[in-house]
Amino acid sequence: MKILISDKMDPRAAEIFRERGLEVDELPGMSPDELARVIGEYDGLAVRSATRVTPALLEHADNLKVIGRAGIGVDNIDIAAASQHGIVVMNTPFGNSITTAEHAIAMMFALARQLPAADASTQAGKWEKSKFMGVELTGKTLGLIGAGNIGSIVASRALGLKMKVIAYDPFLTPERALELGVEKVDLDSLLARADFITLHTPLTDQTRGILDADALAKAKTGVRIINCARGGLIDEAALKEALDSGKVAGAALDVFENEPAHESPLFGTPGFISTPHLGASTTEAQVNVAIQVAEQMSDFLLSGAVTNAINMPSLTAEEAPRVKPYMGLAESLGKLVGQTLGEQIESIAVEVEGDAAELNIKPITGAVLAGLMGSYSDSVNMVNAPLLAKDRGLDVSEVRHSHEGDYHTLVRVTARTPDGPRSVAGTLFGHNNPRLVHIFGVGIEAELTGPMLYIVNTDAPGFIGALGTTLGKADINIATFNLGRRKVGGAAVALIAIDSPASRETIRRLCELEGVREVVALRF
The missing domain is CATH 3.40.50.720 (NAD(P)-binding Rossmann-like Domain)
Incomplete structure (x- = not known):
């Protein structure tokens, strides 16, 4: 590769x-x-x-x-x-969490003590000691907008400086806030109380312009604002007005809405400090x-290990060897459901029980969807399958059962259709070999591989002979033949692995056999 x-x-x-x-x-x-x-x-x-x-x-x-x-x-x-x-x-x-957090703390110190302006003045030969009156960080309230990985590091450093830390983050649980030693608040409360505000959130539709003119108007007069996260979180024109009016005492930006930032309305504004996106710039x-x-x-x-993926469930290198056989089984079950039920499917439920319930279920669900959506679209895998399923309006649910049933481990896929739920289930033989063990209410053991035929017929003597004769006339060799039925004389199911795909003409002839209710050509 x-x-x-x-x-x-x-x-x-x-x-x-x-x-x-x-x-x-x-x-x-x-x-x-x-x-x-x-x-x-x-x-x-x-x-x-x-x-x-x-x-x-x-x-x-x-x-x-x-x-x-x-x-x-x-x-x-x-x-x-x-x-x-x-x-x-x-x-x-x-990789750069500590570096970025430290840069935010450095910018906070620089604002508090006006270090860049004092440095420039001193190196220009002036000695304006009385001009650069600063403020202490000790005892001040720091407001975090975003308390994730970097925000939590900033919080720990600020607490070490004897600051009080409050945080606005919709995803911050009360338990996590207690663990971090911060007070969880809403955004308006943060704006009203914070002496310093640092931003540590990604740029999304929800966070773009989170500090706009309205938000800055609600802020405590004399607040100092630091952004080492993403450009676009702050309305730069509104920040300029707030600095000029004295509403905001100082601002330090490492990121800008447009980068590289060769010009900005903020440049040259008293109380403004900037750096060229240096948050991650340490050796x-x-x-x-x-x-x-x-x-x-x-x-x-x-x-196949997936770590820190944006668009796919994570699967550690340790998990991958254990989960991979289940993913193969799950993908086959998804293909079976997709090829047999097709457009009838309204929702999908993925259930795991026994040993499978101890595993990371997300990759198993992703594999089911990859198999399922591959029945409708080309070039489908675990990354784009959930998107395709969402586009089709399919609801997807997951269920774990810690108990062990007839099998030590089981994956079941249930599709809701206009005719009710339809389920297939499979297990692993020897912890590695996938086997179908249940299809639409019929117990059957089969390996899902290559071209196959799914046939539903009325259980009656002579059917298997007629089926074999029809395939023989089409020059199709049977590799394996798997049978199951609900009751004598009722519906029977045959899953037949064949050495070459059946033509439409062969499918038509099979459908004409006495007692045949359904024939579907499958491919795995």
């Missing part, structure tokens, strides 16, 4: 790829057209922030399986387009994110 590193990255990344047996090309600085011409050769793309992964680029990425972002923000990657193409997108959210962080992205991408390509 081949990896392209398209942005400047620490050399350790390429070394790790090569150590893992992957071929690597380091080609930073390519134009979009140059990148489009070569991207089709690669299985993986490692980027930082310079490369823009657009829908147009991905149209040329026929072999691409994974994009790794050495850093946190993935604004330069079109996640939706990558998902539609079945490409996993990973980032490294922890340690650059090495850490390079190592992490290379290890994550290598693990995915070589073992």
